[in-house]
Amino acid sequence: MGANASTAVPVYVSGQVLDAARLNLTNNGIPVFSGTATRDAAFGGSGEKTLAEGQFAYLEDTNSLQYYSGTSFVAASGSNLITSGSVTSGTTVSLDSIFSATYDNYYVIFSNIVQAGSTNVVQFRTGGVTNTTSNYSFARSYLDVSAMAFEAGSGGTTSIGLGSTTANVMNTWEMVISRPFATGETSGWFRQAAENTSIVSWFGFHLFKATTSFDGLIYTAGSTFTSASYAIYGLAN
Amino acid sequence: MKTTNNGVLREMTAQEITEYDATIAEAQKQTDAQTARQVARQAVLDKLGLTADEAAALFGN
Numbered sequence: 001m002g003a004n005a006s007t008a009v010p011v012y013v014s015g016q017v018l019d020a021a022r023l024n025l026t027n028n029g030i031p032v033f034s035g036t037a038t039r040d041a042a043f044g045g046s047g048e049k050t051l052a053e054g055q056f057a058y059l060e061d062t063n064s065l066q067y068y069s070g071t072s073f074v075a076a077s078g079s080n081l082i083t084s085g086s087v088t089s090g091t092t093v094s095l096d097s098i099f100s101a102t103y104d105n106y107y108v109i110f111s112n113i114v115q116a117g118s119t120n121v122v123q124f125r126t127g128g129v130t131n132t133t134s135n136y137s138f139a140r141s142y143l144d145v146s147a148m149a150f151e152a153g154s155g156g157t158t159s160i161g162l163g164s165t166t167a168n169v170m171n172t173w174e175m176v177i178s179r180p181f182a183t184g185e186t187s188g189w190f191r192q193a194a195e196n197t198s199i200v201s202w203f204g205f206h207l208f209k210a211t212t213s214f215d216g217l218i219y220t221a222g223s224t225f226t227s228a229s230y231a232i233y234g235l236a237n
Numbered sequence: 238m239k240t241t242n243n244g245v246l247r248e249m250t251a252q253e254i255t256e257y258d259a260t261i262a263e264a265q266k267q268t269d270a271q272t273a274r275q276v277a278r279q280a281v282l283d284k285l286g287l288t289a290d291e292a293a294a295l296f297g298n
Contacts, residue, residue: 083243090239090246092257097243119264128242130256147289151271159260164268220260 005060006031008042009049035061039073075236079107084231086112091224095232096128096216099181103234105188109174110219110230117222120162120173120192124180124208125216132158133210140190140204159220163192163202167223170195175206180214 010025012018033039039059043051053070065076082098099106113120124131138160139153154161165171171194180186186208193201208214219230238249238257249257282292 085244087241087246090241092240092249092253094240094242119261119268121260121264123260130253132256132259148293149275151274154267157267158263161264161267164264220257222261222264 005034005038006042007038008045008047009055010047011049030056030058030065032058032060035059036073075103075234078236079233080236082106082232082234084229086227086229087225088227089225091115091117091222092218092220093225093228093230094125094128094130094216094218095230096125098217098232099177099215101181104179104182104237105235106177106180107174107233107235108177108217108230109172110228111172113171113173113221113228114168114226115221115228116167116224116226118164118167119220119222120165120171121159121220122162122175122190122206123159123218123220124186124212124214125218126212126214128216130218131208131212131214134158135208135210135212136160136206137209138190138204138206140202142200142202144200145198160190160206162190162204163194163200165192165194165200168226177217180217183213184211185209186212186214 006025008025009031010022012022031042033042036059039057043049043055051068053068055068056076057066057073058064059066062080062082064080066073067076083095087093123136134156136157136159137153137155138157140151140161140163142149142151162173163171171192173190173192175190176188177186178188187206189203189205191201191203193199238254239246240249240253282289287295
């Protein structure tokens with residue numbers, strides 16, 4: 001728990017002595033909590049403020065700013081970082097427990113990717129297990145400084161194929177994923193850019209055509225990473 | 238062969254290696270199919286005596 005973290009949001013009564021300790025409690029501005037449990041426990045109790053619409057809170061565990069809508073705490077900004085990190089080896093990056101009921105839609109970005117291969121593939125996961133069924137579909141187009149091609153879509157595949165990039169040159173891809181956690185179809189779009197002798201870009205959309213709830217994804221490269229950085233954001237409902 | 242799971246680098250399990258090989262094989266198949274389509278398209282353009290730019294002007298792409 002950080003220096004700003006609160007355990008209560010006080011309310012004062014007429015005639016009460018406001019000593020330093022009590023005033024310090026109100027000096028923090030937006031109250032900071034270690035997580036949702038301490039946040040929820042800080043309101044409504046004896047000597048605590050009654051939770052009401054417009055109350056802000058900052059959560060340390062998710063680095064997120066929230067406000068109370070009158071029925072629940074919701075994200076105060078459009079996007080909220082769920083997790084981020086980087087790798088310097090390995091051939092796959094899997095991220096579990098990143099999708100939840102908190103958000104319907106997600107933004108995923110992998111940047112500064114340098115790998116020894118050319119393949120870039122994404123699949124979804126549930127409970128740490130990769131879904132390898134033939135329910136993925138995607139279509140993509142290709143663009144560089146001298147050519148553009150609309151590629152035929154691929155249906156009934158076991159993964160989402162992003163761009164086919166040149167080995168050992170830096171590339172970046174990003175993806176919007178709609179409703180992966182909901183028990184329904186998952187869809188969205190993606191794009192990838194790679195630096196080569198010229199800039200190369202891929203644009204496409206994806207669909208998982210089965211009613212499956214996912215809580216993670218795996219990014220598979222054609223060969224070993226030299227570097228890659230990632231960040232996953234939940235988009236406020 | 239290694240994987241990074243939630244920030245932890247480790248050796249892949251036998252199951253993960255099997256899945257990796259299958260995923261890469263399918264991706265390669267898709268790339269090969271796309272290359273074959275481009276080759277076939279170029280063959281038609283060559284037959285017609287059209288450049289790629291002329292074909293794009295005629296057909297949109």
